[in-house]
Amino acid sequence: MDFTAKTVLVTGAGGRLGREVCLRFAGCGASVGALDLSREAAEATAAACVRAAPERGHATALQADVADPDQVEAAVAACERDLGPVDILVNAAGIFPNTPLLEMDLAEWERVFAVNVRGTMLCCRAVATRMVARGAPGAIINFSSGASTSARAGAAHYCGSKAAVNMITQVLAIELGPHGIRVNTVAPGLVMGDVLHAGDTAASPYVASMLKMYPLGRTGAPSDIAGAVLFLASEELSPWTTGAFVQVSGGSHTGRPHVPLSRRDV
Numbered sequence: 563m564d565f566t567a568k569t570v571l572v573t574g575a576g577g578r579l580g581r582e583v584c585l586r587f588a589g590c591g592a593s594v595g596a597l598d599l600s601r602e603a604a605e606a607t608a609a610a611c612v613r614a615a616p617e618r619g620h621a622t623a624l625q626a627d628v629a630d631p632d633q634v635e636a637a638v639a640a641c642e643r644d645l646g647p648v649d650i651l652v653n654a655a656g657i658f659p660n661t662p663l664l665e666m667d668l669a670e671w672e673r674v675f676a677v678n679v680r681g682t683m684l685c686c687r688a689v690a691t692r693m694v695a696r697g698a699p700g701a702i703i704n705f706s707s708g709a710s711t712s713a714r715a716g717a718a719h720y721c722g723s724k725a726a727v728n729m730i731t732q733v734l735a736i737e738l739g740p741h742g743i744r745v746n747t748v749a750p751g752l753v754m755g756d757v758l759h760a761g762d763t764a765a766s767p768y769v770a771s772m773l774k775m776y777p778l779g780r781t782g783a784p785s786d787i788a789g790a791v792l793f794l795a796s797e798e799l800s801p802w803t804t805g806a807f808v809q810v811s812g813g814s815h816t817g818r819p820h821v822p823l824s825r826r827d828v
């Protein structure tokens with residue numbers, strides 16, 4: 563894929579998935595705005611982008627809290643000043659604490675929605691406003707999760723916030739489509755530091771039970787997710803795709819893959 567002359571802004575760029583997305587875009591010729599709450603992490607990713615494509619790589623580090631409207635505005639303005647108008651926005655910033663509702667304080671609930679929902683909305687609004695003002699097409703990819711459609715204990719706030727991201731994406735696909743801006747969602751399955759396969763002794767009991775739900779028999783790698791993001795960003799490969807909810811999950815979203823075939827009544 564070729565993203566030469568494209569500017570990409572990625573939030574959560576210091577994280578496991580955001581960093582890989584940045585590196586893949588850089589390798590395909592894009593200029594990359596690497597935004598993260600952690601300045602250090604944003605700078606590390608921006609430096610890695612330049613190292614990944616030394617002859618053509620342009621990258622800038624942006625520190626901002628996506629939940630804060632003023633910081634988002636300032637970061638998008640800085641990105642455009644350093645790299646030029648943003649063509650592609652990837653909203654990968656997210657937090658995912660695990661706490662049962664009966665033990666959760668209000669601050670934790672509010673912070674998950676502030677980062678995952680308000681943050682996604684603010685970045686979409688800041689970037690799309692500029693795209694529309696200059697009459698340019700664009701692509702936005704929001705990070706959802708398998709948790710947005712499949713509930714799990716401890717994640718009332720997280721599951722709810724990602725379900726909201728799914729619907730916001732569809733609304734924006736309707737509102738921004740007439741401006742030539744495509745808006746899609748990627749929903750990853752479990753991606754950890756290492757890829758673990760069914761039967762791996764390194765898998766914790768939790769991960770081992772999760773692995774029973776993966777028809778492809780392993781957890782994801784950041785590259786699995788980045789590939790889908792670049793596909794959705796590509797005007798060449800997905801020009802007629804908007805409002806899509808792409809589950810990149812090793813098939814874990816399919817239903818009951820862990821239930822064995824039965825040829826008779828139970």
Ligand SMILES: NC(=O)c1ccc[n+]([C@@H]2O[C@H](COP(=O)([O-])OP(=O)(O)OC[C@H]3O[C@@H](n4cnc5c(N)ncnc54)[C@H](O)[C@@H]3O)[C@@H](O)[C@H]2O)c1
Pocket residue numbers: 573574575576577578579580597598599600603626627628629653654655656657658677681705706707708749750751752753754
């Ligand atoms: N890893 C998985 O298994 C998985 C599965 C499904 C969905 N997701 C989603 O993918 C996205 C990326 O996940 P990850 O695994 O890379 O997580 P991660 O924790 O490795 O990275 C998240 C990054 O977001 C940054 N961040 C957090 N709050 C921020 C804020 N307020 N403003 C700006 N940056 C902020 C963090 O500093 C971090 O660098 C998240 O939205 C997550 O919900 C991840």
